[in-house]
Amino acid sequence: MKPSIKLISNYEYKKLFLPEVSTHDLFNESKLQVYRIENYLTSIVIPVNPYRTSFNFLIFVTKGFVKQQLETSVFDIKANEALNIKQGNFTATLELSNDVEGFFVVYENEIITDIALNKNDLSFFYTSPFLILNAVTFDWIVRAFLLLEEELFTTDRVMEICVALFQSILLKIIRLENKGNEVLSRARYISFHFREQVQRDHVNHKTISYYSNLLKISDNYLNKCVKDATGKPPKQWINEISILHSQILLQDNSRDVAGIAFELNYQSPSYFSRLFKKVTGYSPSEYRLQLAK
Missing domain, CATH: 2.60.120.280 (Regulatory protein AraC)
Incomplete structure (x- = not known):
C-alpha cells in the first residue's frame, strides 16, 4: 500500500x-x-x-x-x-x-x-x-x-x-x-475537537460512536453540538473529509480507484464511487478527467 x-x-x-x-x-x-x-x-x-x-x-x-x-x-x-x-x-x-x-x-x-x-x-x-x-x-x-x-x-x-x-x-x-464572545461555547469546542479527530482517524473510523466515545459524550450530544456549531451533522463531516482525502489520492494516476477505495477502508469500490459522487457531483473517474483538462 x-x-x-x-x-x-x-x-x-x-x-x-x-x-x-x-x-x-x-x-x-x-x-x-x-x-x-x-x-x-x-x-x-x-x-x-x-x-x-x-x-x-x-x-x-x-x-x-x-x-x-x-x-x-x-x-x-x-x-x-x-x-x-x-x-x-x-x-x-x-x-x-x-x-x-x-x-x-x-x-x-x-x-x-x-x-x-x-x-x-x-x-x-x-x-x-x-x-x-x-x-x-x-x-x-x-x-x-x-x-x-x-x-x-x-x-x-x-x-x-x-x-x-x-x-x-x-x-x-x-x-x-x-469581542462580545467572552466564553467559547461548548458546542464550538466539541465541534473543533471532533473535526480534528476525524482528520486523524477517518481512514480507519467512520462511525459517529467512535468519535463520541473519544470525546466522552453521547452520540446525540455530539450530533447536536456539531450541527449547532457548523450547520452540518457529524456523519456529513466524516464523509466530506474522507472524500477530500480521496481527491488528493486521485491526483496520482498510478493509483486505481478500487485501490483508493480499499486504502480508505470503504466496504467496496462501488460504495466509494457513489459516496464520492454524492459529495462532489462527479464520479472518481469523471473527477480525474476534470483534473486532466
Whole structure:
C-alpha cells in the first residue's frame, strides 16, 4: 500500500504551484514570511488541486478577491477580509481577480505558541478561519504589515521584531473576533475537537460512536453540538473529509480507484464511487478527467 497524503513543505508549495518564484523566495525557510499577493500568488497555476501544508498561512486581501477552498467550504476573500489556514488543513486556491492585492503570510506553529494566549484567544485558530474586519482595524493591520515587511526585507533585520509585529497583528485580529464572545461555547469546542479527530482517524473510523466515545459524550450530544456549531451533522463531516482525502489520492494516476477505495477502508469500490459522487457531483473517474483538462 502506498503511503497516505503527506504535508507539503513551504519549499514544495512554491516548487509545485509557483513556477516564476525567485530563487531567494524558493529557498526561504524562515518561520515567518510575508509576500505581496500581487507579486507572489498571481503566477500560481489555477485552479490548484487540493493539498495540505506543513505550515500555517494567512491570506489578507486589500483589493480584488481570492477564492480559496478550505476543507469543505469555499471563501471569497475580498478587501477588508482575511482567511487563516492551519497546518494540515485541506485547501486550494481556486481563483484570483486580475486586480488582487494584499498580503500572504507564512508562519510556523511556534509563532502562535510563543504568544501568551488564553483558551478563548486560542479558539480563533480553530473556530473562526474567515474574518471580516472593520475599517479602523483594517487600516491598523495594513500599517502593521508595512512595518513588518520593511523589517523583514532590511539587511540587518531583527527576527524578534518581525515576530513581535506579526504576533501583534494576530492579537489585534483575535481580540476583535472574540469581542462580545467572552466564553467559547461548548458546542464550538466539541465541534473543533471532533473535526480534528476525524482528520486523524477517518481512514480507519467512520462511525459517529467512535468519535463520541473519544470525546466522552453521547452520540446525540455530539450530533447536536456539531450541527449547532457548523450547520452540518457529524456523519456529513466524516464523509466530506474522507472524500477530500480521496481527491488528493486521485491526483496520482498510478493509483486505481478500487485501490483508493480499499486504502480508505470503504466496504467496496462501488460504495466509494457513489459516496464520492454524492459529495462532489462527479464520479472518481469523471473527477480525474476534470483534473486532466
